[in-house]
Amino acid sequence: MSSKSVKRISEYFIKPLHDLSPEAKQPFHFTPFQLPCLNISYSQKGLLFAKPPPSESQDFSITAYLDDLRRSLSATLDHFYLLAGRLVTKKEENPASYVIYLNTENSPGAKFIYATVDATISDILQPADVPVVVRSFFDLNNAISHDGHTLPLLSIQVTELVDGIFIGGSINHMVADGTSFWHFMAAWSEIFKSKDQYHGSISRPPVLKRWLLDGSDPIINLPFTHHDQFIERLEPPPLKERFFHFSSASVSKLKAKANSECNTTKISSLQAVIALLWRSVTRIRRLPVDGETSCRLMVSNRRRLNPPLSDDYFGNPISVLRGTATVGELTANGLGWAAFRLHKAVINYNDTSVKESVESWIKRPFIIKLSQRIDQNYIHVGSSPRFDMYGCEFGLGKAVAARSGWMNKGDGKITMYPGREGGGSMDVEICFASSQHIMDLECDEEFIDALRIE
Template identity: 60%
Template sequence: MNPPTVVYISECFVKPQSTLEEAKQPVYLAPWDLAMLSVHYIQKGLLFHKPPSSDNQENPVEALLEKLKDSLSLTLDHFYPLAGRLVTQKQEEPPSYTVVINCNTSPGARFIHATLHSTISDILSPTYVPLVVQSFFDHDRAINHDGHTMSLLTIQVTELIDGIFIGCSINHAVADGSSFWHFFNAWSEIYKAKGDGSLSISRPPIHKPWFPDGYGPIINLPFTHHDQFISRHEAPPLRERIFHISSDSLAKLKAKANAECSTNKISSLQALSALIWRCVTRLRRFQLDQKTSCRLAINNRSRLDPPLSNDYFGNSIQTVRGIATAGELRDHGLGWAAWLLHQAVVNQTDKTVREWLKTWLETPLIYQLGQFFDPCSIMMGSSPRFDMYGNEFGLGKAVAIRSGYANKFDGKVTLYPGLEGGNSMDLEVCLPPNLMSAIESDEEFTEFVSLSSPMH
């Protein structure tokens, strides 16, 4: 018997409610944005209980869909670049190649209604995240450059037997994780204003792209055709599992790492990343002289001097990493590995960020997904600090967070806040089947990390 599949019911495009003067001009992309042109969209979404039917409302889902569209239109007044499309502007003399966002001729953001004959339990109960979850998102396997012809934002509402999944797919050349959840939070805020037409939100986004002094807003890329910087990477067969670490376990892990280094400077995230790095490296059974790394996605907004606002909309991220051989990770403790990661974070200063930007502007580099797939490393992405469970659309609190196919590879770990709050976290771990089986029975890993999330 074939497993249930997602069926599309309808789709439309949603435009900003107002025609803004600033949306008539090209939206320029900063270096951090342009570097993302060859990686996947961001795909994250929330699973809710389905609204109950009532006597005076035959189909509550239809009412929900209309309210979601109306509030999305209002939200796009603030986040108007998400309603646009990418455009490449070429010129032969003098030669130039520039990618910008054009909001004038775009049909808007895409909105999809789909159904799946499955329950919430069918999604959350299996040990490994079911593959059908990837179908809860638009732009499957699309890269950001595809935003020339595809929507920069798609909302897909998938109706389950007893649940609603709201999946959001945003072009990663337009927004990073901070901006993704900034948009999502604002959409929820406007929805909860009960459609009173209010355009005010608590955190208006800042759309002016940031460049070092003397650069921008136009960046001439050293290409004549997108084939020169675009590649498509297919992940190897992976298992994806959600692990959980409670506030208490995280506190113990942090205390252990700090005690081993006679310090109090190692953060919870650095200690957790070091634990996963050590465990995965050991289970991969490398030669002791094999160089390995743990990469952390890092937000540059607060590291610039003066700092960028947290409301800066776009990309302001890079990766930093700790590097060690498999033998060094084996012979040293958790604290030693965590301290390497702490130093990598501390060293990401205003000077470091500006030096990277200067080098990039002299020789622009477009990230390739294949570069991130390093079988000797792990990569920690997203952040448990993002407000994910605060998003409500008249459906109460979400029961789970899930993501799509995008940007996954052997050793990718995505961090979410735990459902119960506090400092708890959920870890979305992607590993090959044999390695996943090994980590599930690894004593060091399971001492701190639970094999199951709290009951939803």
């Protein structure tokens, strides 16, 4: 697959179908959840579909299909119009500071790319490691959120394979988290499928009114006089990416085992699976037993706040939680011990914790610099098997697989997906800088035993 190259055929900019309302044209100011993410790379997720079977292929036209995708994307941007905008920086003089906001006017819109590649679905799914060509299924590689001043906040790339179609989205991570991205994709798929039956409404309109801490100023002044004071760009390291599948039976057994070991029923399926990954990856790294290891979890704060935000709240209200232990503790104790440690980190981060974190940031704003957070003793878990990725069909039926781009990845990055068959099954993508770590993981007894359960 290394010889395969993606060829871009056409590029368009897509604007909302209708003119924006006066309210939608107002500057959209970011929250303390969003502004720290200016250095975070664009999020890249996509779906691989099979083309219609030969018996139906004479009725399938890629030209007509692309036209339908563009028209339905324009209609979707009526609802998610923020994604058609650009970032703007306004410099304040007294005190000297930056104000960064989103402007929905005078923007060319979201980007839409059509590309082709001489590859098949099996070329993508059969190799043990994710082929490098998948990275070219996404636009805006190497872009960070701050680049939204000049680059689109959303870029869709439709790549036609010999027997398939890949729809990949690159979205500004300061503007939207995974929940919001898959909400957008679901709405786009809904409008696409409705065709002539679409009359301007969708089943789940996004909630665009932003959350503010009581008494806080909606306009945040960042304590900078030039973007060089906070901007950081890191070159993604060379990585091997491999998928592992946990059947619903495997997930259920892991959850039961973790709860049984702790004499509780509170540990979730996801916590049990992540605990297994944390233990197994830590073992194969052969770290000193007295060293500290951590498992970092990306979590949504929508339901942690009181009152809670809607699941349809559009934005990036996320936090990074951490379970920590010494290597000796993690490997000497069982699955339940590790899972309950993660469980406690999750349940202890509540409305009070979220608001205290936001209040602290408002007092001393900072922009995340990933170079200051590199730690070879941790795993970082992103995305979620609870996202309804396979509900987004775009007229092609259920996707055969979900994949991600190469941004926001590093050694020990784990990306979670729902299993295609549903039922609580999960797919896990694990990134390692070392091929030896992948081979060692496939020999880790606890890990392989969990995969074998059917």
